[in-house]
Amino acid sequence: xxxxxxxxxxxxxxxxxxxxxxxxxxxxxxxxxxxxxxxxxxxxxxxxxxxxxxxxxxxxxxxxxxxxxxxxxxxxxxxxxxxxxxxxxxxxxxxxxxxxxxxxxxxxxxxxxxxxxxxxxxxxxxxxxxxxxxxxxxxxxxxxxxxxxxxxxxxxxxxxxxxxxxxxxxxxxxxxxxxxxxxxxxxxxxxxxxxxxxxxxxxxxxxxxxxxx
Ligand SMILES: C[S@@+](CC[C@H](N)C(=O)[O-])C[C@H]1O[C@@H](n2cnc3c(N)ncnc32)[C@H](O)[C@@H]1O
Numbered sequence: 001x002x003x004x005x006x007x008x009x010x011x012x013x014x015x016x017x018x019x020x021x022x023x024x025x026x027x028x029x030x031x032x033x034x035x036x037x038x039x040x041x042x043x044x045x046x047x048x049x050x051x052x053x054x055x056x057x058x059x060x061x062x063x064x065x066x067x068x069x070x071x072x073x074x075x076x077x078x079x080x081x082x083x084x085x086x087x088x089x090x091x092x093x094x095x096x097x098x099x100x101x102x103x104x105x106x107x108x109x110x111x112x113x114x115x116x117x118x119x120x121x122x123x124x125x126x127x128x129x130x131x132x133x134x135x136x137x138x139x140x141x142x143x144x145x146x147x148x149x150x151x152x153x154x155x156x157x158x159x160x161x162x163x164x165x166x167x168x169x170x171x172x173x174x175x176x177x178x179x180x181x182x183x184x185x186x187x188x189x190x191x192x193x194x195x196x197x198x199x200x201x202x203x204x205x206x207x208x209x210x211x212x213x
Contacts, residue, residue, distance in 0.1 A: 004127070005073045005074060007174070008073050008074035009075060011074075011174065012077050012080075016076050020054050027121070027122045029208050030055055030122070031058065033055075033149075033150040034058050036148055039066045039116050042066070043066050043117065044068075045059060045066055045115060045118070045119070046068075046070070046119075047068070047071075047119050047120070047121065048071055048101050048119070048120045048123060049071075049073075049120060049122075050070030050072050051077050051080075052077060052084055053084050053096065055119070056068045056070050057088045060088075061090075067095075069094075069096075069110050069112070070094065070097075071101070072099075073098065073099065078096055081096050095110055101136070102136055104136075115140055118137045118140060119149065120134075120147075120151075122150065124151050125175045125176055125177055125178055126176075130178060130184075134188060138188055138192060144213050147212075149181070150207070150208045151177070151178070151207065152177035152206055152207075153179075153205055153207040154177075154179045154207075155205060158205060182207065185209050188211070192211075
């Protein structure tokens with residue numbers, strides 16, 4: 001088993017049962033990202049690092065003609081996600097598979113090489129090869145497709161005490177807020193002739209970015 005899978009399984013083996021409830025107050029901006037997806041009729045959406053499938057389920061309820069796909073490296077998280085998808089009666093429109101964000105092959109996993117929308121929600125801050133993950137996501141976009149990212153921001157508008165305690169809390173979960181993501185997104189979008197819309201949310205607590213044609 002690859003290192004990332006071992007690490008994430010260890011992290012989430014027990015937490016997966018309380019994940020959705022406990023993350024709701026601080027993984028901010030996820031619903032905003034879902035609203036921004038607006039996939040075409042009958043289109044396809046992929047989430048990289050889908051966790052418990054919380055986002056995929058919300059999105060599938062919003063966009064009813066869309067097919068959804070999710071990958072995650074943790075089989076523990078995927079077991080939780082499969083249960084939730086089944087409970088929500090969405091197994092016909094949400095397909096999940098195990099894969100490493102920086103190296104998965106969607107053709108092999110889902111029989112599909114490109115997606116109309118790809119999103120990454122609070123996963124880049126947990127993935128050491130986050131640059132490779134971003135590059136992979138761009139490569140998998142269909143023509144006219146868009147990439148949507150939400151994650152921790154630069155905390156610029158937050159008081160020092162808040163920043164410090166948030167960092168202490170996130171360290172417990174191997175989460176590293178990465179201010180460099182904005183720079184990388186800018187470079188990738190420019191190199192690929194795309195347009196980037198990057199927005200700080202909640203005084204810099206989080207950011208939301210969309211790269212599109
Ligand atoms: C903080 S959770 C976010 C889950 C979900 N996206 C959300 O917004 O609720 C991060 C997820 O990324 C997954 N992950 C971490 N490293 C990964 C990797 N290398 N490849 C794929 N998924 C990974 C973890 O297993 C976990 O489910």
